[in-house]
Amino acid sequence: MPLGLQDLLCSEDVESLELGQSGVGSGFDSDSGSIRSSTKFSFPDDAQEVLVRFIDTESDNSTRSDYQIRLCSHSFDLFARAYSVSWILKACAHHRFLPVTGYLAVNYMDRFLELHRILEEKDWAMQLLAVTCLSLAMKMEETFIPCLLDLQADCSEFVFEPKTIRRLELLVLASLDWRLRSVTPFSFIEYFAYKADPSGKYARYLVSRATKIILSSLHDINILDHRASSLAAAAIICASDEIQDLAFTNPDTAVAWCSGLTQDKISSSYQLMKQIVINNNVQRKQPVILSQQRVMPGVRIEFASLWSSPPSRKRKHEERDTMVT
Incomplete structure (x- = not known):
C-alpha cells in the first residue's frame, strides 16, 4: 500500500520534543518561573538504578x-x-x-x-x-x-x-x-521532587523553585565543592521548606530517596543552598551591559x-x- 505524505510526517509536536530533552523534563519559562510540561511525573521501572549509576559517575567531569x-x-x-x-x-x-x-x-x-x-x-x-x-x-x-x-x-x-x-x-x-x-542536578530533580511529594500536589512547584535555586547557586564558587545529586536533593529540601505540608523534608529523610546519597553531603549542600536563598532575597545587582x-x-x-x-x-x-x- 503506497504511503501518503501524511505518513511521512513525524507524530511529535513541540511539547513532546521538549519533554524528551535531558535534564528537567520540560522547557523552563523564565518569565513565570514555571516548568512547561505535563501535570504528572512518570518514571521508568529502572529509574533509581539509572540514578545510582549517575551518582557513581557524577564526579568524573567536575573541577x-x-x-x-x-x-x-x-x-x-x-x-x-x-x-x-x-x-x-x-x-x-x-x-x-x-x-x-x-x-x-x-x-x-x-x-x-x-x-x-x-x-x-x-x-x-x-x-x-x-x-x-x-x-x-x-x-x-x-x-x-x-x-x-x-x-x-x-x-x-x-x-x-x-x-x-x-x-x-x-x-x-x-x-x-x-x-x-555531564551529570547535572537536573538529572535528579524531578525524581527527588516525586520522592518529597509522592502525591504530586506540589511536585511542579518543587521542581520550578529548586531549578531557580540551582541556577542562582552557579554564581557561588562554593558550589564546585558539591556533587550534582546532593545539590538536587538540597534544592528540593529548600523548596519544601516553603510548603507547610512538606516541612518534615530534611537531609535525614532525603538520604532515602536514592541509593548512593549520604546525609553529610546533602546537609552540606543544603546549608549552602539555604544561604543562597537568604542572599537572593536581596535584589541581585545586574551587570552593566x-x-x-x-x-x-x-x-x-x-x-x-x-x-x-x-x-x-x-x-x-x-x-x-x-x-x-
Missing part, C-alpha cells in the same frame, strides 16, 4: 579543589567568572533555553579555566569563552538553536564572528577531552595566545582600533 583556590587568589578570575555566569544565564533566559543548558555551559567554562588562565588585559576573552561554552551546551541540549550571531543578540558587550567561536570550540573540546555529557562592539575576523583572538606575555600598550590600542561600534 579539582585547587581550581577554587586559584580563583579566590585572583580577583580578576573571580569577577570574570561571576560576570560570565550572569551573561550565560541572561542569554539562556533570553533564548528560553532549558536550565540544564546554562548549567552545562558553566560546567564547560569552569573545566576549561581549570586548565587555562586568561590574562587580565584580555577582558573580552572571557566573553568569548562564555559564548563558546554556551554554544556547545545548546548543541547538546536544545532542539531549536539560534545562529551564533543571534545567540549574542542583546546580551553581549562584544559580538564575535561565528568562525572565531568555532575555532575556540575546537580548543575547548580538546581541553575537555570531548567529554561534554555596554553597547555592543563587533569583533571582526582580523583581530587576533586565537586563545593559545591569551596566556602568553601581555601585549604592549601600543598593541592593545591597535586591537581596540580594529573594533567598530
